[in-house]
Amino acid sequence: MRKKIIAVCLAVMLACLLWLVKDRWSLPAVQETEHEGLRVGLSQAEPLTPWKTAQIKSFKEAARRRGAQLIYHAPEEESLEWQIEDIYGLLDAGIDYLILIPSARNGYDQVLLEARQRGVPVILAEQDVEMEPEYDREDYILGYVASDYYAEGELCADILARHFGIEPCHTMVIQGEKSSAMDWERYMGFMHGVREHSNLYVSKRVESSGNRLTAQKVTESVIADQDIDFNAVFAQSDEDGLGVLQALKLAGMEPGEDVVIVSIGGIQDVFKAIIAREYLATVKSSPEYGDAVFDIINRHQRGEDLDRQTMVKHREYTMDNAEELFEDAY
Numbered sequence: 001m002r003k004k005i006i007a008v009c010l011a012v013m014l015a016c017l018l019w020l021v022k023d024r025w026s027l028p029a030v031q032e033t034e035h036e037g038l039r040v041g042l043s044q045a046e047p048l049t050p051w052k053t054a055q056i057k058s059f060k061e062a063a064r065r066r067g068a069q070l071i072y073h074a075p076e077e078e079s080l081e082w083q084i085e086d087i088y089g090l091l092d093a094g095i096d097y098l099i100l101i102p103s104a105r106n107g108y109d110q111v112l113l114e115a116r117q118r119g120v121p122v123i124l125a126e127q128d129v130e131m132e133p134e135y136d137r138e139d140y141i142l143g144y145v146a147s148d149y150y151a152e153g154e155l156c157a158d159i160l161a162r163h164f165g166i167e168p169c170h171t172m173v174i175q176g177e178k179s180s181a182m183d184w185e186r187y188m189g190f191m192h193g194v195r196e197h198s199n200l201y202v203s204k205r206v207e208s209s210g211n212r213l214t215a216q217k218v219t220e221s222v223i224a225d226q227d228i229d230f231n232a233v234f235a236q237s238d239e240d241g242l243g244v245l246q247a248l249k250l251a252g253m254e255p256g257e258d259v260v261i262v263s264i265g266g267i268q269d270v271f272k273a274i275i276a277r278e279y280l281a282t283v284k285s286s287p288e289y290g291d292a293v294f295d296i297i298n299r300h301q302r303g304e305d306l307d308r309q310t311m312v313k314h315r316e317y318t319m320d321n322a323e324e325l326f327e328d329a330y
Contacts, residue, residue, distance in 0.1 A: 040096065045086070097122075105127070174207075174219075220250070244261055256279060277319060
């Protein structure tokens with residue numbers, strides 16, 4: 001009898017043990033944050049415009065959501081030399097990935113070589129770089145995230161063509177910096193759009209540097225010279241467009257009536273000008289790069305194949321939708 005009781009107790013204990021083990025195995029695995037512990041460096045040397053500030057914020061928020069540490073130094077100088085020093089500093093800090101927003105098209109060969117030697121993958125954002133012929137660029141760049149700048153410029157031409165209809169549109173073009181691949185592609189896209197529309201003409205091309213004051217001064221000079229007639233302006237950035245707007249007002253002209261402006265960016269000040277009917281349109285070039293870049297890091301961590309280029313979406317905002325969609329501005 002005693003043996004039977006012992007046997008029953010042992011059977012019960014064994015059953016309980018099996019149940020506990022089964023229950024332990026059936027517990028869901030703890031989900032770790034995607035990039036827990038990763039140190040990601042971000043280097044850029046451009047002015048902190050509203051667009052650039054929104055872009056940096058998107059990187060910070062994407063890193064926070066994924067549990068990664070983003071290491072970023074605000075630029076002390078807007079120069080390639082400062083940025084190269086900044087990149088070496090980030091590499092010395094022991095980063096796992098580098099997000100590079102180039103300030104020039106060339107000049108990064110040695111620092112990209114150094115990143116590769118240290119096993120730090122590099123993701124380009126916003127602008128591409130060129131390397132010397134002896135280097136295969138794809139060996140040094142993990143991925144590239146940018147807008148379709150050519151299409152943005154082309155869309156600006158389409159907006160002007162629709163606005164003027166059968167009337168001629170004589171446009172002053174505010175060109176960006178020649179060293180910027182982004183500005184060049186936007187310009188080429190716009191010029192292609194001009195060739196596609198019989199009512200579009202380019203009356204004048206002037207250079208600016210992506211800031212309001214420079215654009216204002218060059219526009220004031222054009223108006224003072226009285227050497228051309230123009231009824232439209234294409235600016236490759238909203239900052240340039242707002243400088244043009246100020247110059248037109250100071251000259252006693254009526255923006256939105258005498259001259260219409262279209263630009264690329266999507267900042268709040270331009271949305272306000274559109275709503276006030278002083279500005280024709282802006283093509284929002286989204287600054288939301290963070291998720292796209294960290295998705296590349298996530299896929300690389302999992303060993304997946306990567307696309308060499310990821311496009312960020314753009315959209316036009318005009319007098320028809322700027323007020324309704326004001327929250328889209330940054």
